[in-house]
Amino acid sequence: MNAPVPTPARGAASIAERLGSTGAESALELRGVGKRFGALEALADIDMRVKPGERRAVLGSNGAGKTTLFNCVTGDFPPSSGSIRFFGEDITTFPPQERIRRGLRRTYQISLLFAGLNVIDNIYLACCGVSRGRFSFIRPRRDDALMASAESLMRVVHMEDVKATPVAELSYGQQRQLEIAMALAGAPRFILFDEPAAGLSPTERRDLVDILTGLPGHMGFIIIEHDMDVALRVAESVTMMHNGRIFKEGKPAEIESDPEVQALYLGGGDG
Amino acid sequence: MALAEDRVLKGGGELGRAPGGWEQRIPASWWVVGIILLLVPAFAGGFTLNQIFGWSFILGMISLSLMLLAGYGGMVSLVQMTVAGVAGYMVAIFGDSAITGISQGWPWYVAIPLALIVAVAFGSVTGWLAVRTEGIYTIMITLAIASAFFYFARQNYVIFNGFSGFNGIFPPALFGVDWRDPVAFYYLTLFWAALSFFFVLYISRSPFGLALQGIRDNPRRMAALGFGVTAHRIAAYAVAALIAGIGGILLTWQSAQISPGTAGVGPVIDILIIAVIGGLRHPIGPFIGAFIYVVLKTFAIDALTGLGLGGERFQLLIGIGFLVIVFWSPDGILGLWEKWKANRGRDPLLDRGGEAP
Numbered sequence: 001m002n003a004p005v006p007t008p009a010r011g012a013a014s015i016a017e018r019l020g021s022t023g024a025e026s027a028l029e030l031r032g033v034g035k036r037f038g039a040l041e042a043l044a045d046i047d048m049r050v051k052p053g054e055r056r057a058v059l060g061s062n063g064a065g066k067t068t069l070f071n072c073v074t075g076d077f078p079p080s081s082g083s084i085r086f087f088g089e090d091i092t093t094f095p096p097q098e099r100i101r102r103g104l105r106r107t108y109q110i111s112l113l114f115a116g117l118n119v120i121d122n123i124y125l126a127c128c129g130v131s132r133g134r135f136s137f138i139r140p141r142r143d144d145a146l147m148a149s150a151e152s153l154m155r156v157v158h159m160e161d162v163k164a165t166p167v168a169e170l171s172y173g174q175q176r177q178l179e180i181a182m183a184l185a186g187a188p189r190f191i192l193f194d195e196p197a198a199g200l201s202p203t204e205r206r207d208l209v210d211i212l213t214g215l216p217g218h219m220g221f222i223i224i225e226h227d228m229d230v231a232l233r234v235a236e237s238v239t240m241m242h243n244g245r246i247f248k249e250g251k252p253a254e255i256e257s258d259p260e261v262q263a264l265y266l267g268g269g270d271g
Numbered sequence: 272m273a274l275a276e277d278r279v280l281k282g283g284g285e286l287g288r289a290p291g292g293w294e295q296r297i298p299a300s301w302w303v304v305g306i307i308l309l310l311v312p313a314f315a316g317g318f319t320l321n322q323i324f325g326w327s328f329i330l331g332m333i334s335l336s337l338m339l340l341a342g343y344g345g346m347v348s349l350v351q352m353t354v355a356g357v358a359g360y361m362v363a364i365f366g367d368s369a370i371t372g373i374s375q376g377w378p379w380y381v382a383i384p385l386a387l388i389v390a391v392a393f394g395s396v397t398g399w400l401a402v403r404t405e406g407i408y409t410i411m412i413t414l415a416i417a418s419a420f421f422y423f424a425r426q427n428y429v430i431f432n433g434f435s436g437f438n439g440i441f442p443p444a445l446f447g448v449d450w451r452d453p454v455a456f457y458y459l460t461l462f463w464a465a466l467s468f469f470f471v472l473y474i475s476r477s478p479f480g481l482a483l484q485g486i487r488d489n490p491r492r493m494a495a496l497g498f499g500v501t502a503h504r505i506a507a508y509a510v511a512a513l514i515a516g517i518g519g520i521l522l523t524w525q526s527a528q529i530s531p532g533t534a535g536v537g538p539v540i541d542i543l544i545i546a547v548i549g550g551l552r553h554p555i556g557p558f559i560g561a562f563i564y565v566v567l568k569t570f571a572i573d574a575l576t577g578l579g580l581g582g583e584r585f586q587l588l589i590g591i592g593f594l595v596i597v598f599w600s601p602d603g604i605l606g607l608w609e610k611w612k613a614n615r616g617r618d619p620l621l622d623r624g625g626e627a628p
Contacts, residue, residue, distance in 0.1 A: 074495060075494075076491060076494075076495070095494065095499070096491075096494035096495055097494050097495075097496075097497050097498055097499045097500075100494075100495060100496060100497035101497050106495060108492070108495075112489055112491070112492040112495075113492075114484070114485050114488055114489065114492075115488070116484070116488065117481070117484075117485075121481065124478075124481070125478075125481050125482060125485055125496065126496050128478040128481070128482060128496075128498075129482070129493070129496030129497035129498045130496070130497040133478050134478055134479075134482060134497070134498055134503075135478070135479055135503075135506060136477055136478040136479055137473075137474050137477050137479050137480075138477055138478075139473065139476050139477045140477075140478075146478075182496065185496070186497070
């Protein structure tokens with residue numbers, strides 16, 4: 001260790017890291033992540049490891065910090081402290097688009113769709129964002145590869161019937177489905193679903209569970225969900241959050257029967 | 272005349288999938304307008320061709336570059352006339368003018384591309400500064416840059432020849448045509464105006480244009496789809512600068528001169544007024560606005576002096592027109608047209624638009 005270690009060029013290091021990242025042990029690794037908004041501590045000391053392909057539910061009452069956690073992971077706003085690694089690569093300071101281009105995806109709790117555009121255009125835009133074609137000045141042709149992938153995503157979420165409908169005219173449930181289709185664009189490696197079932201009818205919930213359980217096995221995700229029926233059917237592990245901290249982690253059955261969790265959820269004084 | 276077409280081009284919503292050949296996708300009214308514009312020189316005199324139509328096309332192009340930024344990108348840039356002025360100045364400096372002490376006299380195929388490169392670079396740097404701001408701050412920073420250029424050009428005699436600027440700047444005699452001839456100049460400006468119009472219309476549905484509109488509506492979501500919002504906005508400034516730069520060169524040729532006043536604060540704001548009067552939602556808007564502005568500017572003086580008022584009060588007319596538009600139709604003349612069409616198609620019993628699906 002006495003000999004000076006040659007430091008490889010910065011680019012070379014990151015390429016090596018990224019090559020190594022395919023065999024990373026965790027898809028997402030959070031260490032000591034915290035987020036403050038002025039005096040409000042929205043997140044504190046979040047340590048979390050999610051394996052590639054793992055499906056995890058994040059539960060917690062309103063204000064527990066679940067969406068803030070997602071925002072830190074996707075870079076909508078950076079964490080105040082701690083580090084975030086995505087397939088081994090430190091993405092803590094990356095702008096959102098760089099995280100997305102590495103295979104991270106998310107949906108939003110409140111639909112953030114492009115109301116003036118129709119269904120297929122929204123999905124097409126999502127496909128463009130993660131491809132090199134995002135600066136293209138050429139309109140898509142009949143055999144456009146991105147358009148073809150947009151159409152296949154549209155079929156995944158069963159929206160063929162409303163292909164040309166402007167988003168503003170879609171039902172709430174359809175907008176949620178569209179959010180999911182957009183999160184599946186490109187080659188996602190890990191997806192964050194922010195309350196995808198909120199406001200859906202029972203039938204739509206069943207469709208949602210089918211879509212989520214039907215995702216390819218290598219595609220891990222974290223789902224924020226209040227509906228235990230949905231959350232526990234699609235997730236193999238559960239993280240319970242409370243007041244910006246991780247409160248419990250475990251298998252769905254353990255969490256469901258945990259007395260503290262039950263007290264919090266059923267008799268909770270500050271829910 | 273443009274919105275029905277707009278619906279057809281955007282129509283059905285499916286990108287590039289309209290049935291039939293391309294000639295069937297262009298509505299009849301477009302053919303009519305196109306043929307009329309091509310035939311105008313048969314009826315109109317030199318003054319009308321140069322001072323009304325030529326000028327409208329040029330101001331329309333410069334406003335079109337603002338429409339691209341403001342309408343699709345949500346960025347109100349007051350620097351577009353300055354970009355045009357930069358291109359005009361560069362053509363005078365690199366090419367030929369009556370100020371032989373400064374003009375380099377390089378051939379057109381060097382001077383014009385170089386002028387456009389400088390204009391695009393100027394527009395991109397302005398964009399790079401401006402895209403970090405939103406709303407009123409974008410307006411302020413671009414206005415500051417525009418004013419700075421105006422005062423710099425007026426005080427710098429080494430490069431910009433100060434207050435008097437350059438005169439004697441003529442288009443090159445390409446293809447054996449004297450482009451200063453009103454008919455030739457009419458077709459020259461019509462060609463570039465039409466080209467930039469169709470270019471903007473075309474890219475509005477390309478990934479670049481769609482993403483620009485997405486960024487206007489929701490920059491945060493676009494970043495979450497993998498788009499680099501800042502880079503995309505700067506690219507839009509560069510594209511707009513190219514259009515404004517071509518307009519600026521034509522503007523310089525039209526009057527054969529360029530001076531600081533060409534890109535003064537007044538003209539800079541006129542470009543915004545033109546775009547707002549015409550409408551920012553479709554590329555045809557700036558051309559409608561420019562035509563109205565030019566007609567008012569040209570004939571209001573005569574009308575006002577005829578009424579015994581001062582001729583300089585034509586600005587008052589434009590100002591009143593601007594107020595009326597902003598109050599009654601924030602989408603400009605295009606918005607009025609859309610409203611009228613919606614009302615005409617309205618079924619009084621069902622009280623809904625006739626075009627509703």
